[in-house]
Amino acid sequence: AQTVTQSQPEMSVQEAETVTLSCTYDTSESDYYLFWYKQPPSRQMILVIRQEAYKQQNATENRFSVNFQKAAKSFSLKISDSQLGDAAMYFCAFVAGGGADGLTFGKGTHLIIQP
Amino acid sequence: GAGVSQSPSNKVTEKGKDVELRCDPISGHTALYWYRQSLGQGLEFLIYFQGNSAPDKSGLPSDRFSAERTGGSVSTLTIQRTQQEDSAVYLCASSYDRYNEQFFGPGTRLTVL
Numbered sequence: 001a002q003t004v005t006q007s008q009p010e011m012s013v014q015e016a017e018t019v020t021l022s023c024t025y026d027t028s029e030s031d032y033y034l035f036w037y038k039q040p041p042s043r044q045m046i047l048v049i050r051q052e053a054y055k056q057q058n059a060t061e062n063r064f065s066v067n068f069q070k071a072a073k074s075f076s077l078k079i080s081d082s083q084l085g086d087a088a089m090y091f092c093a094f095v096a097g098g099g100a101d102g103l104t105f106g107k108g109t110h111l112i113i114q115p
Numbered sequence: 116g117a118g119v120s121q122s123p124s125n126k127v128t129e130k131g132k133d134v135e136l137r138c139d140p141i142s143g144h145t146a147l148y149w150y151r152q153s154l155g156q157g158l159e160f161l162i163y164f165q166g167n168s169a170p171d172k173s174g175l176p177s178d179r180f181s182a183e184r185t186g187g188s189v190s191t192l193t194i195q196r197t198q199q200e201d202s203a204v205y206l207c208a209s210s211y212d213r214y215n216e217q218f219f220g221p222g223t224r225l226t227v228l
Contacts, residue, residue, distance in 0.1 A: 026221065043204060045219035091158065100170060100213055102148050102160030 002027045002094050013082045014114045020067075021077045021109045023092030031097030034068070034075045039108075040088040048090070051075065076079035079111075087113045117141070119220035127226045128197055136192045140209030147190050148217060149182060149212075153203035164179050164190060165213060176201075177185045197227045 003026045013019035025034070036048040051059045051068050058066050063080045079086055092106040119156040120139045128134050140147050146201075150160040161174045175182070184190040194201055204224050208217035 033216075033221070043206075043222045043224075045206065045208075047216055047218070050216055076136075082122070098213060100163050102150065102163050103158075103208075103217065104175070105158035107157050 002032075002096070002101075002104045004092050004094050004104050004106040006092055006109050008109045009107070009109040012112040013079075014115060015082055015084060017064045017082055018078060018080045019082055019111065021079075021090055021092075021111070023075045023077070023106055025073050025075065025092070026095050027073070027096070030102065033095050033097070034066075035093040035095075035103070036064070036066070036075075036077045037093055037105075038086075038088045039091060040095070047093075049077065052053065059061045082113050084113050084115060087111055119207055119209050121205075121216055121220040121223050124221065125171065125226075127228065129141050130199060131196055133193065133195045134197055134225065136191045136225070138192070138203050138207030138209075138220060140188065140190070141187075141213055142217055144209035144211055144214045144218075145187065146210045146215075147216075148186060148208045149190070149192050150206040151176070151203045152206055152213045152222070156203075158206075161192070163213070176213075189192070194225075197225075199227050201225060202227045 005024045032053045034051045038046045049061045065078045067076045089108045091108045094105040147164040151159045166187050167184045179195045182192045192204045204222040206222045208218045210217045
């Protein structure tokens with residue numbers, strides 16, 4: 001069974017600053033995908049970024065980037081130039097290559113943006 | 116195109132009643148997933164459909180829970196004889212196939228009194 005751990009229940013950052021959210025996972029699978037999802041108060045889960053385990057290059061999406069350390073089973077999310085609209089719960093998630101077991105989520109990190 | 120939709124948005128029911136939650140996936144998406152989000156348990160995977168078939172139902176919390184999908188499209192999650200511990204947000208997601216990212220609906224908040 002897979003586990004995903006987010007050790008930071010809450011993080012706070014000043015607007016325009018950079019913040020890093022931590023995630024570690026445990027699996028015996030060799031083929032898997034990692035995701036960061038954002039959930040604002042509206043409840044809508046929004047995909048932020050995706051990383052395939054077989055890719056060595058870290059994924060980036062505009063102000064969002066990841067630091068994927070496969071050997072350490074670490075998958076952190078960096079948000080640059082934080083904006084008020086980034087305030088939300090952020091969930092790290094794992095799925096094995098087949099996808100049939102669904103996503104395994106961490107407990108989430110509540111990100112607060114200070115104006 | 117339209118995203119994943121779920122209905123109702125909110126449902127309040129009395130303990131012991133049956134409820135039915137509906138999910139309309141993105142058109143053309145063959146894979147469909149149900150999750151439950153609660154304060155105590157976080158986000159839990161419940162069941163996966165590939166087409167109309169659910170290969171593994173072991174993620175459903177109890178035999179009071181059932182799910183079906185018809186026509187490779189709409190899915191319903193039914194909870195019989197609801198209990199207070201069933202109170203949660205039920206999220207549905209769909210993907211083009213099981214190898215692609217999942218797109219989530221807005222969820223149904225179920226409150227059992």
